[in-house]
Amino acid sequence: MEYTALYRQWRPETFDDMVGQDSIVRTLKNQIKSGRIAHAYLFCGSRGTGKTSAAKILARAVNCISPKDASPCGECRVCKQLKDGNNMDIIEIDAASNNGVDEIRDLRDKVKYPPTVGRYKVYIIDEVHMLSIGAFNALLKTLEEPPAHVIFILATTEPHKLPSTIISRCQRFDFKRIPHRVIMERLEMIAQASSFNIDEEAIDTIARWSEGGMRDALSLMDECVGFCGEHISNSDVLAILGTADQRFIFEFADNMLENNVSALFEMINDIIEDGKNISVFLKDIIYHMRNLMLIKVCGVKNDLLDMSDATLKDYGLQAQRASIEKITRIVDILTGLDSQLKWSTQPRVLLELAMVKICRPDEEQSYEAIIERLKALEQGMVSIPKQPQVMQQNKEKKVAKPKEEAGERKKEVQKKEKTADKINSKKAVSTQNNGKSIEESWPDIMNEIKKERMPIYTLLREAKVSQSGEGKVILKFAPDQGFYAAAIEMDDKRTFIQDMIYKMTGKNVIVACQLGESSNTSDEDDDVVKKAIEIFGEQFVEVVEEDD
Known part of the structure; x- marks a missing residue:
């Protein structure tokens, strides 16, 4: 026996068999019950949503002798004859191959003949947007005023390509994607x-x-x-x-969010060795990051995410570990990569390059990368090293054996020796810089800052130091580094730098920041700016130098 594809075996035979188009089904059934059947319909929607199936059901329902709930009964003489593909009352036309004026003229000549079996002769024109302009013009009059026994059903996936004169003559139904x-x-x-x-x-x-x-x-x-x-x-x-499973995609997304580029390269290698399609896998990753973006913006409980509860829970947990700036930047990079892969002969190289861009925002100059770097700096500045907790040995303390007590005393002695070594090394660092100016000691100061506070070192990396007057140090930044200067002006960072200068040189100084090449700003001007920042906040204060 000849095999029939599943989508043909399970094509809906009645309106009740159709799924995902409840509003359209309800409207068509009410029209059939009340006898308010239009002379022309336009069914729009993406592929596989039921446009042609609905057209065939409607064509049989309007001709059925005894319809059941406005659907064809499938048992009467007319239904059995119309179900046969050779009937003369339901004519299906493929507009992609019959798109000329001559075909429409032939159709226009045949519509005047009455139906042979049922009450209506139904013309189903599929992919109607493929008709030429001349064919549309030839169809206009017949579509507007067809004979009483004729119904036109136009189906298309691209309604924007249809002339407005055609659309205005039809009842339009938009078939949505099935949930x-x-x-x-x-x-x-x-x-x-x-x-x-x-x-x-x-x-x-x-x-x-x-x-x-x-x-x-x-x-x-x-x-x-x-x-x-x-x-x-x-x-x-x-x-x-040709793609990976969902657990693999979640792990891949975790590595992108954690900037683990080496693990990403290993996973890309696994994809290649397993024979997966990079383009297909990339679409899965983009879809995954889109879901994370929706959760960050709209929350876990929203109608935009159509998935199982268990999967939705996993998405919610992963979204908590990511920032919206990071997610949008990843989506932006991956969507750009998706368009490049169509023309590239090296998809693996492009994917690996995209992973490097995602995991190393410090090497990019885009707005999203700068925002991500700033967030990383803020987190580094806010985080404070945890102090060792003092254990309460008097509560619930067990009696230790002599060997254990000796071992504990030995560890305490070693800790004290290490602490003394650190103190002596710091004293040595401070004494070896005695007699040097702050400008001469600045490289050593920067090295110490780098060891203790890497975020502050990043802010000071391109700053130039000059000592203008006793007890004051000016840090000069380029004109486009206003953010770095404003960050250094914060009390905790400025105090840390001043303490580090005292530690390395033994000099108590006040640190101030300056933009541009000019160094003529007086102490009074600096005091005015500081006062304004204290009153209004630094986000509302902007220093503008007037031309002479």
Whole structure:
């Protein structure tokens, strides 16, 4: 017996069989019941959402002798004859191959003939946007005032390509993408009826990759049945798609958020060795990061995320460990990469390059990368080294053996010796710089700052130091480094630098910042600026130098 594809076997025969288009089904059924049937319909929507199926059901329903709840009964003489593909009352036209003026003129000449079996002659024109301008113009008059026994049903995936004169003559119905959960329920029902087993995770993957199209989902499941037999696992579906499983994608996203570029390179190598398609895998990663972005913006409980509760929980936990700036920057880089892969012969190199950009924002000059660096600096500045906690030895303390007591005393002696060594080394550092100016000791000061407070060292890396007057040090920054200067002006950072200068040189100084090459700013001007910052806050104060 000749095999029929699943999407053809399970094509809806009645309006009740259609899923995911409840509003459209309700409208069409009410029109049939009340007899308010339009002379022209326009069905719009993406592929596999049920446009052609709805057109065929409507064509049979308007001709059925005894419809059941506005759907064709399938038992009367008319329904049986119209179900045959050779009937003369339901004419399906492919506009992609019949898009000329001559074909439309031939159609216009035939519409005057009455139906042979039912009450209406129905013309279903699929992919109607493929008609030429001349063909549209030839169809206008007939579409506006057809004979009473004729109904036109136009179907298209690109309604924006249709002339407004055509759209205005039709009742338009927009078929939306079928929800993820609805597709999963339909696939599970078909699997049970077809006597083959499929894992729930595999159904979820098929539904996710169908992108709201039932026909795509059934075609993919049909392919999986041919590949696996009676049992379909998620790994089999992933092997057919050429992508990785969801756990792998979560781990890949974790490494991107943690800037672990070496682990990302190893995972990319695993993808290549397993024969996965980089373009397909990249689309999965973009979709994953898009979900994280939605959670960060809209929260976990929102209607934009169509997935199982367990998966949604995993997304929520991962989103807590990421910032919205980091996620949007990753999405921006990956979407740009997606367009480049279409024309590249080295997709692996481009993917690895994108991972380096994601994990090393300090090497980029984009706005998102700068924001990410600033957040990292803020976190480094706010974090304070934890002090060792003093254990309460008097509470619930067990009696130690003599050997344990001796070992503890030995450790305490070693700790005291290490502490004394550190103190002596610091004294040596401070004494060896005695007699030098702050400008001469600045490299040593920077080295000590780098050891203790790396974020402050990053801010001071390009600053130039000059000592203007007794007890004052000016740090000069380039004109475009206003943020660095403002960050150094914060009390905790300025105090740390002043303490480090005293530690290395033994001099008590006040640190001030200056932008640009000019060094003529007087002490009074600095005091005025500081006073203004104390009163209004540094975000509302801007220093503007007037020209002479």
